[in-house]
Amino acid sequence: MKRHLLSALTLALLAGVTHAADTNAAKGGAAKPMAKAAAAAAVSGVDVQYIESSVRAQDDFFTHLNGKWLKETEIPADKASWGSFVMLYEDTQPKLKDIIESSAKATSKAAGSDAQKIGDYYAAFMDEKKADELGLTPLNGELAQIAALKSHADLPAYFAHASVRGIGVPFDFGIHQDNKDSTKYVADISQGGLGLPDRDYYLKADDAKLAGFKAKYLEHVEKMLALAGDKTAAADAKAIVDFETQLAQIQWTRVENRDPIKTYNKVDIAKMGELAPGFDWNAYLSTVGIAPKASYVIVSQPTYLKAFAELAGKVPMETWKAYLQWHAISSYSNFLSKPFVDQQFAFYGTTLSGVTEQRPRWKRAVSATEGALGEMLGKLYVEKYFPPEYKARMEALVKNLLAAYKTSIDKLDWMSPATKKEAQAKLAKFTPKIGYPNKWKDYSKLTVKADDLVGNIMRSREVEQNRELNKLGRPIDRDEWGMTPQTINAYYNPELNEIVFPAAILQKPFFxxxxxxxxxxxxxxxVIGHEISHGFDDQGAQYDGNGNLRDWWTAADHKNFEAKTSMLVKQYDSYSPIPGYNVNGKLTLGENIADNSGLAIAYKAYHISLKGKKAPVIDGLTGDQRFYAGFGQVWRMKMREQAQIQQVKTDPHSPGMFRANGTVKNQPGFYEAFDVKPGDKMYLAPKDRVIIW
Structure with missing residues (x-):
């Protein structure tokens, strides 16, 4: 259970000296006057050219800081959103393209070498003419295998095959550290199998927008099946969507899935049939390779699996075949001929996310190559774009943040001495990982061919799935990374009690x-503080320093913590990026805790770094004002309505504007820095501010 700065969904949706600003503009009208600019020609790092003087920092800090950018910036036609993260992502793509093309042009491209694999993977994707000539042909074998299924008894073995090929079926498996035994890897079985982003898209008939998405999804499935030559596409599409609606009805909500205790259900493989009778679990688990390597699995949603097993035998085989063929086509559609690519984009890009223009093929080729050979590319990226001094400076920042947390724990007025002792023990065991891994992934088992795009994708997925399965029965690899160095993100992993910061996020505006x-x-x-705090949020705090689910809090501390977090839930429930769609305070609680705690600790760490000295005034901004501006400009973002709805429904992170405004409202230092007073729109009475750290 990794806790990311941005979710995979948001990342998918995102796919010099600043100019001086007028002092009144910077301070926001009646704010505390900002000191005059220092004589030294220092760089503030704040994009003061985007400050909107007509909006006071005390009324809307996000818009005050980013207002001119929000007014002047249009979301590119091939993007669902635009802002700091996606802009940095876009800056990184040409760098990766240069690395890939250099590999393709390498004079020494021995079979199996890094240069051969990188160059040929990219070349296969870029050969659009061949993809158009082949049409659906690369999937013929897969579709024939589905068509040959004779009875329900054949489903478990095919599900196992589909899981390895990356084809959606009604449940997924993942390999990770056992949450209650940090010395072992375990397989986790969880719900899945939907083509829409969330169960609400199927079940909220009273929501016109969501109901409209479901109707459009039905049309999309029919069109894709028709492209594949299905003579009964309309009837099959209806059966598929009706079946997925049945799956949605028995699935757990995203809020329910946030509970690491409720989702930890250890079941002996031999007893899976007792938990969910009606499906041959032994056949599935042995075919996929989990058994006999493991004697038990973790079932995330037992009631879902039980209901699915009861449903599976009642679904006609013709519906099963249509469903599986649809998910096979959907899973590989972006690597087929133009009609499949365009139709898939029309729904998932335009209808669901509001994007009107497909990304250039070279960018999609970079993404595909990176997806298959991520650390191979990452090694080359680090060599070229991540100098040692960046890592050294980050190590110093992390050290100061951890020191600030250590001091803060001892001063908490809501945590008992016994729990403080446990918290300090956990903090002492945190493992920071910065820039890139100590050892790189081995891709020697992956065969790449310059004329076989779909084959490359299939083999890559199989190699990665087998890499995961081979962990079972082996010692925990504590050097492994869950992100590549070129990823614009960061994460905390409670199972390993580690905080991870890839090289690519260590650029402006983050660093x-x-x-x-x-x-x-x-x-x-x-960002560092955010990831550390995940170890102590409502989910992470349930793990100890060794990565085991263990309650190390006193009952009174639980009560005090819940009182604070319930206030935070209420705060964020009130925020609405689009009329009729409010932030889900319970779904986003962990990330909101991390944003608020991370900023509070970063503020303390910043003051530790000053060593008693007064910060200079630069660009008319005091040190504290620049500190909060640095936070606020990170969350600069615009998002299309469809994508915003998708985020609110599915993402554990709040929208950018509320990650900025919602967080600083709870920070005492912000009130001092900008002289926020009663009557200002950013003002919260001290009793209403949620201060955890």
Whole structure:
């Protein structure tokens, strides 16, 4: 259960010296006057050119800081959103393209070498003419295998095959550290199998927008099946969507799935048939390779699996075949001929996310190559774009953040001495990982061919799935990374009690090596603090320093913590990025805790770094003002309505504007820095502020 700065969904949706600003514009009208700019030509790191003077920082900090950018910026036609993360992602793509094309042009491309694999994987994707000539042919074998299924008894073995090929079936498996035995890997079985982003898209008939998405999905499935030559596409599409609606009805909500205790259900493989009778679990688990390597699995949603097993035998085989063929086509559609690519984009890109233009093929080729050979590319990326001094400066920042947490724990007024002792023990066991892994993944088992795009995708998925399955029965690999160095993100993994910061996020606006420390502590410092705090949020706090689910809190501490977090839930429930769609305070609780706690600790760490000295005034901004501006500009973002709805429904992170405004409203230092007073729209009475750290 990794806790990311941004979710995979948001990442998918996102796919110098600043100019001086007028002092009144920077301070926001009646705010505390900002000191005059220092004589030294220092770099603030704040994009003061985007400050909107007509909006006071005390009324809407996000818009005050980013208003001109929000007014002047249009979301590119091939993007669902635009902002700091996706802009940095876009800046990284040409760098990766250069690395890939250099590999393709390498004079020494021995079979099986890194250069051969990188170059040929990319070349296969870029050969659009061949993809158009082949049409659906690369999937003929897969579709024939589905068509040959004779009875329900054949389903478990095919599900196992589909899981390895990356084809959606009604449940998924993943290999990770056992949450109650941190010395072992375990397989986790969880719900899946939907073509829409969330169960609400199927079940909320009273929501016109969601109901409209479901109707459009039905049309999309029919069109894709027709492209594949299905003579009864309309009837099959209806049967598929009706079946997925049945799956949605028995699935757990995203809020329910946040509970690591409720989703930890240890079941002996021999007893899976007792838990969910009606499906041959032994056949599935042995065919996929979980048994006999493991004697038990973790079932995330037992009631779902039981209901699915009861349903599976009642679904006609013709519906099963149509469903499985649809998911096979959907899973590989982006690698087929143009009609399949265009139709898949029309629904998932335009209808669901509001994107009107497909990304250029070279960018999609980079993404595919990166998806298959991520660390192979990452090694080359680090060599070229991540100098040692960046890592050294980050290590210093992390050290200061951890020191601030250590001091803060001892001063908490809501945590008992016994729990503080446990918290300090956990903090002492945190493992920071910065930039890139100590050892790189081995891709020697992957065969790449320059003329076999779909084959490359299939083999890549199989190699990665087998890599995961081979962990069973082996010692925990504590050097492994869950992200590539070129990823614009960060994460905390409670099972390994580690905080991980890939090289690519260590760029502006998160980390500016030329800027004064204030903006860096507000930006990357808050990111570091965010990830550390996941170890102590409502989910992470249920794990100890060794990564085991264990209650190390006193009952009174639980009560005090829940009182604070319930206030945070109420705060964020009130935020609405689109009329009729409010943030789900319970779904986003962990990330909101992390945003608020991370910024609070980064503020303390920044002041530790000053060593009693007064920060300089740069660009008319005091040190504390630059600190909060550094945080606020990180969340600069615009999102299309369809994508925003998808985020609110599915993402454990709040929208960017509320990650900025919702967080600083709870920070005492923000009130001091900008002289926020009663009557200001950003003002919360002290009793209503949620201060955890």
């Amino acid at each position: 500016d090596p030329k800027a004064d420390d204030a903006v860096n502590y507000g930006a990357i410092g808050a």
